[in-house]
Amino acid sequence: MSVHVQLPPILRPVMGGARVVESEGNSIGAVVAHLAKTHPAIGLHLFDETGAIRRNIVFLHAGQAIRASEAKDRRVSDGDEIVLTNALAGG
Amino acid sequence: MSVALVVGTPKGAAIMTSKDRKTWTQDFVLQGWPVTASVRDDKGRVYAAVNSPNYGVALFASDDLKEWKQLESAPRYAPEDRGNPEHHRIVSQLDFGGLLKGGGRFVDQIWTLHAAHGALYAGVSEAGLFMSRDRGQSWQPVKGFNEHPSRSTWVPGFGGLGAHTILSDAKNPNRMWVGISAAGFFRTDDGGKTWEPKNKGVNPAVDAAPATTGQCVHHVANDPERASTLFRQEHRGVHRSDDGGDTWRVLEDGLPVGELSDGHRCSFGFPIVLDRKSGFAFVVPLDGDNFRFPRGGQLAVYRTKDGERWHALRNGLPANSYSAVLRGSMAADQLDPGGIYFGNASGSIFASNDLGESWQEIARGLPRIYSVEAYAT
Numbered sequence: 219m220s221v222h223v224q225l226p227p228i229l230r231p232v233m234g235g236a237r238v239v240e241s242e243g244n245s246i247g248a249v250v251a252h253l254a255k256t257h258p259a260i261g262l263h264l265f266d267e268t269g270a271i272r273r274n275i276v277f278l279h280a281g282q283a284i285r286a287s288e289a290k291d292r293r294v295s296d297g298d299e300i301v302l303t304n305a306l307a308g309g
Numbered sequence: 310m311s312v313a314l315v316v317g318t319p320k321g322a323a324i325m326t327s328k329d330r331k332t333w334t335q336d337f338v339l340q341g342w343p344v345t346a347s348v349r350d351d352k353g354r355v356y357a358a359v360n361s362p363n364y365g366v367a368l369f370a371s372d373d374l375k376e377w378k379q380l381e382s383a384p385r386y387a388p389e390d391r392g393n394p395e396h397h398r399i400v401s402q403l404d405f406g407g408l409l410k411g412g413g414r415f416v417d418q419i420w421t422l423h424a425a426h427g428a429l430y431a432g433v434s435e436a437g438l439f440m441s442r443d444r445g446q447s448w449q450p451v452k453g454f455n456e457h458p459s460r461s462t463w464v465p466g467f468g469g470l471g472a473h474t475i476l477s478d479a480k481n482p483n484r485m486w487v488g489i490s491a492a493g494f495f496r497t498d499d500g501g502k503t504w505e506p507k508n509k510g511v512n513p514a515v516d517a518a519p520a521t522t523g524q525c526v527h528h529v530a531n532d533p534e535r536a537s538t539l540f541r542q543e544h545r546g547v548h549r550s551d552d553g554g555d556t557w558r559v560l561e562d563g564l565p566v567g568e569l570s571d572g573h574r575c576s577f578g579f580p581i582v583l584d585r586k587s588g589f590a591f592v593v594p595l596d597g598d599n600f601r602f603p604r605g606g607q608l609a610v611y612r613t614k615d616g617e618r619w620h621a622l623r624n625g626l627p628a629n630s631y632s633a634v635l636r637g638s639m640a641a642d643q644l645d646p647g648g649i650y651f652g653n654a655s656g657s658i659f660a661s662n663d664l665g666e667s668w669q670e671i672a673r674g675l676p677r678i679y680s681v682e683a684y685a686t
Contacts, residue, residue: 227341228341228342229364231377232367232379258381259367262365262366262367262381262383263361263364263367267387267414267416268388268413269388272364272365274362275363304363304364
């Protein structure tokens with residue numbers, strides 16, 4: 219199952235400048251785990267030492283914001299787009 | 310006599326280059342990443358450490374200071390390592406009050422990078438030491454340090470519990486030193502298996518700490534070829550050791566002395582660097598730990614030629630500077646005559662190509678400057 223993952227600008231240089239990368243999986247958690255497995259450099263930014271998705275990461279999927287803790291249970295379909303971003307901070 | 314500076318800021322790294330150390334050009338790379346440290350290895354590759362509260366810690370490498378590629382590995386603690394609650398409290402503002410409550414130990418910043426004897430070393434926060442023998446492709450914890458018997462007594466400094474200084478001995482690969490705020494200064498003589506606190510003669514900054522640890526070391530400098538002579542900028546003044554850190558004595562003759570928040574009188578500052586050819590040491594005093602800016606706003610570098618008495622160097626430095634100079638933001642290029650460089654929290658970089666006799670502001674308007682490294686090219 220192929221899913222499109224849109225990266226935030228700061229992470230694009232890690233993937234050669236790509237705005238959108240392809241990954242696989244039937245949940246958001248599986249998609250980012252596959253991305254980390256195939257591209258370890260970006261995996262450093264997605265998962266912390268405990269193996270959990272970094273807490274400040276937020277995914278936008280089908281018009282909804284999905285927190286890191288909810289990612290493994292959020293189902294995705296073939297061809298879906300996930301926007302990988304982070305919790306907003308500041309004023 | 311070409312030089313490149315890698316200047317770490319919260320928004321990326323300024324690359325300052327000059328062919329004559331008079332006229333400088335500026336590039337800005339790793340945009341968006343807080344850049345906290347850099348180092349050049351013995352084959353000429355430069356590494357830069359980045360961190361982000363959202364996306365963690367990583368290392369980038371470059372062979373030309375233009376193209377940077379992120380490494381696939383970075384220092385990381387094991388999931389079972391337990392963290393220091395007080396350090397968590399200090400850095401948790403970056404965590405939205407969440408992750409650290411689990412009690413784990415995390416690498417939230419690389420404070421310093423060091424290259425020696427064919428290896429790379431990273432000093433990190435929460436305090437620890439990691440090494441790589443494959444140019445950063447993999448990192449291993451130095452367990453003898455990270456699990457030091459005194460670890461439970463380590464108390465974080467104002468910026469957390471960070472290992473910010475790594476020194477080596479060019480003639481003895483088994484000997485290294487590491488400085489931690491505010492646990493003190495440690496030395497290994499067996500290649501990192503065991504580490505001894507080396508703080509005798511330095512007042513602890515932490516009242517409750519045992520006398521052997523609890524010193525708030527800010528930075529230490531040595532010449533790896535004459536490694537046992539150490540110059541140490543401590544929260545409580547400047548010190549010198551001539552026996553590898555076994556004993557220390559105060560070295561403040563000529564420095565501005567003020568009153569710290571606890572009433573102790575001494576000099577105060579963060580960086581200390583050494584020009585190896587001349588043997589001169591350099592510091593940038595600040596007016597105590599309450600004010601943390603140059604006294605009266607007069608930015609001044611102090612230099613000791615003989616290792617005993619300090620003299621102020623102000624030629625070309627501003628008289629209205631009210632910002633700090635952080636511990637990692639001063640460097641020497643080790644050319645002849647030596648070039649000295651430092652940046653301040655207001656985003657200016659000052660350069661001297663004559664061992665501090667005169668200074669030139671070579672950049673301004675940068676973000677707060679975290680780190681400066683100078684590489685002869």
